[in-house]
Amino acid sequence: MIDQRILPGRFEIVVCRTHQDVIAAISNMTVRGAPAIGAAAAFGLALAGCCSMAKNLPTLRSELKTASAELFASRPTAVNLGWALQRMQTVVDAPCASASDLKEKLLAEAKQIAEEDVATNLRMANNGASLINDGDTIIHHCNTGALATVDWGTALGCIRMAHQQGKLVHVLVDETRPRLQGSRLTAWELGQWGIPYEIIPDGAAGYFLHRGDVQKVMFGADRVAANGDVANKIGSYMLALAAHANGVPVYSVFPSTTADLSLATGAEIPIEERDADEVLGITFHGEPVSPQGAKVRNPAFDVTPHELLTALVTDRGIVEPPFDINLPRVLRAV
Amino acid sequence: MIDQRILPGRFEIVVCRTHQDVIAAISNMTVRGAPAIGAAAAFGLALAGCCSMAKNLPTLRSELKTASAELFASRPTAVNLGWALQRMQTVVDAPCASASDLKEKLLAEAKQIAEEDVATNLRMANNGASLINDGDTIIHHCNTGALATVDWGTALGCIRMAHQQGKLVHVLVDETRPRLQGSRLTAWELGQWGIPYEIIPDGAAGYFLHRGDVQKVMFGADRVAANGDVANKIGSYMLALAAHANGVPVYSVFPSTTADLSLATGAEIPIEERDADEVLGITFHGEPVSPQGAKVRNPAFDVTPHELLTALVTDRGIVEPPFDINLPRVLRAV
Numbered sequence: 001m002i003d004q005r006i007l008p009g010r011f012e013i014v015v016c017r018t019h020q021d022v023i024a025a026i027s028n029m030t031v032r033g034a035p036a037i038g039a040a041a042a043f044g045l046a047l048a049g050c051c052s053m054a055k056n057l058p059t060l061r062s063e064l065k066t067a068s069a070e071l072f073a074s075r076p077t078a079v080n081l082g083w084a085l086q087r088m089q090t091v092v093d094a095p096c097a098s099a100s101d102l103k104e105k106l107l108a109e110a111k112q113i114a115e116e117d118v119a120t121n122l123r124m125a126n127n128g129a130s131l132i133n134d135g136d137t138i139i140h141h142c143n144t145g146a147l148a149t150v151d152w153g154t155a156l157g158c159i160r161m162a163h164q165q166g167k168l169v170h171v172l173v174d175e176t177r178p179r180l181q182g183s184r185l186t187a188w189e190l191g192q193w194g195i196p197y198e199i200i201p202d203g204a205a206g207y208f209l210h211r212g213d214v215q216k217v218m219f220g221a222d223r224v225a226a227n228g229d230v231a232n233k234i235g236s237y238m239l240a241l242a243a244h245a246n247g248v249p250v251y252s253v254f255p256s257t258t259a260d261l262s263l264a265t266g267a268e269i270p271i272e273e274r275d276a277d278e279v280l281g282i283t284f285h286g287e288p289v290s291p292q293g294a295k296v297r298n299p300a301f302d303v304t305p306h307e308l309l310t311a312l313v314t315d316r317g318i319v320e321p322p323f324d325i326n327l328p329r330v331l332r333a334v
Numbered sequence: 335m336i337d338q339r340i341l342p343g344r345f346e347i348v349v350c351r352t353h354q355d356v357i358a359a360i361s362n363m364t365v366r367g368a369p370a371i372g373a374a375a376a377f378g379l380a381l382a383g384c385c386s387m388a389k390n391l392p393t394l395r396s397e398l399k400t401a402s403a404e405l406f407a408s409r410p411t412a413v414n415l416g417w418a419l420q421r422m423q424t425v426v427d428a429p430c431a432s433a434s435d436l437k438e439k440l441l442a443e444a445k446q447i448a449e450e451d452v453a454t455n456l457r458m459a460n461n462g463a464s465l466i467n468d469g470d471t472i473i474h475h476c477n478t479g480a481l482a483t484v485d486w487g488t489a490l491g492c493i494r495m496a497h498q499q500g501k502l503v504h505v506l507v508d509e510t511r512p513r514l515q516g517s518r519l520t521a522w523e524l525g526q527w528g529i530p531y532e533i534i535p536d537g538a539a540g541y542f543l544h545r546g547d548v549q550k551v552m553f554g555a556d557r558v559a560a561n562g563d564v565a566n567k568i569g570s571y572m573l574a575l576a577a578h579a580n581g582v583p584v585y586s587v588f589p590s591t592t593a594d595l596s597l598a599t600g601a602e603i604p605i606e607e608r609d610a611d612e613v614l615g616i617t618f619h620g621e622p623v624s625p626q627g628a629k630v631r632n633p634a635f636d637v638t639p640h641e642l643l644t645a646l647v648t649d650r651g652i653v654e655p656p657f658d659i660n661l662p663r664v665l666r667a668v
Contacts, residue, residue, distance in 0.1 A: 008625040172631065175613065175623070177511060177535040183614070183624040191625050198629045201511040201613055202537045203569025207605070207636040210571065235537025237544065238572045241579055271541070279509065279535055280517070282616045282623075289509070289616075290517040291342040291525050295532045297506065302541040 001031050001040060004147055008188035019048035019067045026074040026081070033148025034222070035117045035255070038080030041071045042110035045088045049103040060099045064092050064106075079223075083257070084113055114150045120255050121152035123315040128158025128218070128253050131313070134167045136215040139205050139243070141174040142233035143181035144220035144253065145189040155218040155253040156186060158313065163195045171197040172208055176233060178278040178298060202235045206242040217243040221254035228306030228323025229266025230254075234299055240308040249310035256314050256331045266303035274298045335365050335374065338481055342522035353382035353401045360408040360415070367482025368556070369451045369589070372414030375405045376444035379422045383437040394433045398426050398440075413557075417591070418447055448484045454589050455486035457649040462492025462552070462587050465645070465652070468501040470549040473539050473577070475508040476567035477515035478554035478587065479523040489552040489587040490520060492647065497529045505531040506542055510567060512612040512632060536569045540576040551577040555588035562640030562657025563600025564588075568633055574642040583644035590648050590665045600637035608632045 003012045005028070014030050016022045022044030025031050031040050048067035054060035068085050075081055091109045096102045132138070138159060145156035152160065162169050171190055176182035183199045190197040200208070208214050217239060223231040230236070230252045240250045263269060276296035282289055312319040312327060319326045337346045339362070348364050350356045356378030359365050365374050382401035388394035402419050409415055425443045430436045466472070472493060479490035486494065496503050505524055510516035517533045524531040534542070542548050551573060557565040564570070564586045574584045597603060610630035616623055646653040650667060653660045 006621055009622040174537075175511070177509070177537060180618050180623045183628070184618065184621075187628050188625045191628075198631045199613060199624055200631050201568060202535075203508075203511060203572055204631065204633055204636070206572040206575065207568060207633050208631070210636070234535060234541060238537055238540040238576050241540065241575050242572050245575055279533060281619050284514050284518065285615050287340055287518075288343040289514045290533055291522045294517070294521050294525075297532045297534050297538065297542070299538055299541050302538070302544070 001025060002147065003030050004032050004185065005029055008184055016044070016047065018051055019044040019071060022047060023070055023074045026071075033143070034080040035149040036147065037075060038084035039110070039114045039117055039150050041074075041081050042084040042088050042113045044071045045085065046106040046110040049106045052099075052103070054099055057096060057099050057102060060102060061092055087113060117150040118152060120315040121149055121154065121157050124154055124253055124255065124313060125152050125157035125161035127315070127318050128155070128251065128313040129161035129165055131251060131311070131318070132158065132162035132167060132169060132216065136167070137170045137172060137213055138216045138218055139172045139174060139208070139214050139239065140186060141182065141219040141236050141239055142176045143185040143189075145186060147185050147189060154220040154255070155251070156189060158218060158253055159195065160193055163193060169195060171195060172205070172214065173197050173199045174202045174205060174235065174239065175199055176235060177202055181233070202239070205239050209242045209246040209248055212246075214243070214248050217248055217250045219252060221252045221258050222301055223263075223269050224252070224254060224259040224312070224327070225263040225266045225269060226261045226324060226328060227265050228309060228312060228319070228321070228327055229269070230304045230306070230309060230312075231266060231269040231271070231301045232304065234302050237302040237304045240304040244308045250304075250308055251311055251313050252304070252309055253313040256316050259314070259327060259331055261328055261331070266305065269303060271302070272300045274300045335359060336481065337364050338366055338519065339363055342518055350378070350381065352385055353378040353405060356381060357404055357408045360405075367477070368414040369483040370481065371409060372418035373444070373448045373451055373484050375408075375415050376418040376422050376447045378405045379419065380440040380444040383440045386433070386437070388433055391430060391433050391436060394436060395426055421447060451484040452486060454649040455483055455488065455491050458488055458587055458589065458647060459486050459491035459495035461649070461652050462489070462585065462647040463495035463499055465585060465647070466492065466496035466501060466503060466550065470501070471504045471506060471547055472550045472552055473506045473508060473542070473548050473573065474520060475516065475553040475570050475573055476510045477519040477523070479520060481519050481523060488554040488589070489585070490523060492552060492587055493529065494527055497527060503529060505529060506539070506548065507531050507533045508536045508539060508569065508573065509533055510569060511536055515567070536573070539573050543576045543580040543582055546580075548577070548582050551582055551584045553586060555586045555592050556635055557597075557603050558586070558588060558593040558646070558661070559597040559600045559603060560595045560658060560662060561599050562643060562646060562653070562655070562661055563603070564638045564640070564643065564646075565600060565603040565605070565635045566638065568636050571636040571638045574638045578642045584638075584642055585645055585647050586638070586643055587647040590650050593648070593661060593665055595662055595665070600639065603637060605636070606634045608634045
């Protein structure tokens with residue numbers, strides 16, 4: 001996997017030869033992005049199978065149980081991690097001819113999870129690209145590209161698809177403080193694809209929106225409530241407010257698995273506060289950026305109320321308001 | 335003067351012994367903040383007088399003319415620099431008994447400029463503090479404290495005054511990308527005064543405003559149009575939008591000299607775009623934050639439309655809407 005901690009300064013591939021290697025890669029954030037973590041964990045369990053010396057099924061299943069628990073603990077808050085390991089567990093528990101048969105089935109299931117993610121993302125990319133016009137300038141927040149998934153990504157996948165369809169697109173990349181996934185990862189991906197972009201401080205988005213320089217705002221989603229409220233990377237809410245105030249459409253792009261219809265509104269989505277070091281662990285021209293012992297508030301996500309969203313782009317189609325009616329309808333249609 | 339480039343990591347006093355020392359300090363940003371630059375330039379010209387070997391008035395005036403032009407060129411865009419040097423020039427041009435008499439008068443005028451700045455800021459601080467309630471949490475953007483002026487500052491002066499009056503105030507400090515004046519300077523000043531604060535990424539302000547955690551938003555101004563539109567540090571507009579959307583009052587605090595009644599609206603205020611290095615010249619946990627050759631858009635200011643502002647706090651009083659009527663009235667009243 002690509003080491004996302006040192007991009008864009010260095011491009012290095014980390015080879016995982018054991019499931020412990022995968023655990024380390026997930027917990028130290030070599031790999032990040034919910035779908036990417038899910039696929040990595042699935043391959044991690046497949047690796048645990050491949051590496052096992054077990055000659056019979058009960059021994060192998062016992063070893064896999066331990067490995068799965070270890071993988072699960074590597075990033076306990078990542079939803080896709082549990083989801084992918086649950087799918088792998090179904091294979092572990094299913095009737096099987098032999099230990100070697102199970103090992104092959106686990107590898108096949110991990111490949112299937114990865115391939116499904118790519119297919120899902122391609123459907124999203126096609127749906128979202130249909131909203132993008134030739135010549136559009138788009139503000140994008142955080143990183144939602146191939147790095148965060150198995151390939152293509154979510155919101156960034158739509159932009160990549162529009163570009164691939166021959167549309168001229170131009171991206172203003174929110175640097176996305178505190179972890180700078182925009183300037184570090186999104187800018188790097190856009191550069192790889194040859195899509196023109198400029199990095200902006202998050203606070204500058206309003207300036208460009210007010211000037212009329214921007215035709216679309218696009219970001220991903222970490223969790224979506226039944227009424228269309230979208231929890232996403234911190235800063236998404238202020239971006240959506242500024243777009244809405246200036247009549248610029250706002251799209252949240254996510255796979256149907258990100259919608260949590262058990263939540264009536266975004267108020268029910270728990271928001272994780274993260275370490276102060278994410279905010280203070282930068283230097284400005286080599287100097288520290290805050291007084292010693294400075295306190296920090298660092299919420300990882302905020303909720304964009306559905307009123308600010310023009311449409312939701314999913315792999316199952318584009319959802320228009322009223323979302324409380326249309327989102328469950330579209331997601332349950334398949 | 336305090337070296338603002340290395341705060342808060344190090345506190346160092348830079349002693350200027352010649353006007354060339356002052357020119358260097360202004361141009362390399364040892365001192366920043368429009369009123370602080372103005373006072374520094376005035377003392378710079380007084381220093382040029384003190385250092386002069388000229389025995390007669392024509393020679394001294396000729397040397398001062400050169401020094402003034404050099405000082406003016408140190409930061410050509412700073413409005414207060416020209417304003418302070420113009421005031422000093424009036425002294426240079428006034429009838430005078432001798433060279434030594436002029437030298438003394440220049441020093442007296444520089445001291446007067448500095449003292450007037452403190453008095454102006456104290457009036458603003460008292461006006462603004464009257465709006466702050468015991469127990470308020472206030473979001474503050476950029477740096478508007480004593481460091482940016484001769485003492486007290488503008489918006490931060492109001493918060494300091496409320497604290498000194500015994501009110502419990504708590505500040506959420508926008509870090510203020512790209513130059514991080516919030517986390518570097520405002521946090522340091524609040525720490526000096528014993529005012530509790532937490533640093534937040536600029537994009538997190540909306541989260542706290544939406545939760546109802548915040549009672550006021552306060553920032554300064556770089557230029558104010560006759561209708562009350564306020565040009566201020568980039569990010570102010572998005573902050574004001576988020577406050578307005580959540581019913582939280584927004585105050586811009588500035589001396590009457592910052593209002594430019596010749597401009598009908600904020601659309602006439604020119605916005606400077608600054609160097610990409612301000613955005614990219616940071617490291618995140620020691621790693622570069624953007625791909626090599628990444629392009630940047632870096633507008634230094636944005637305009638907050640007057641509709642988003644609850645009141646304008648000046649040294650001549652608090653201005654309520656409609657600003658197009660009340661701002662000229664209050665500023666011309668004295």
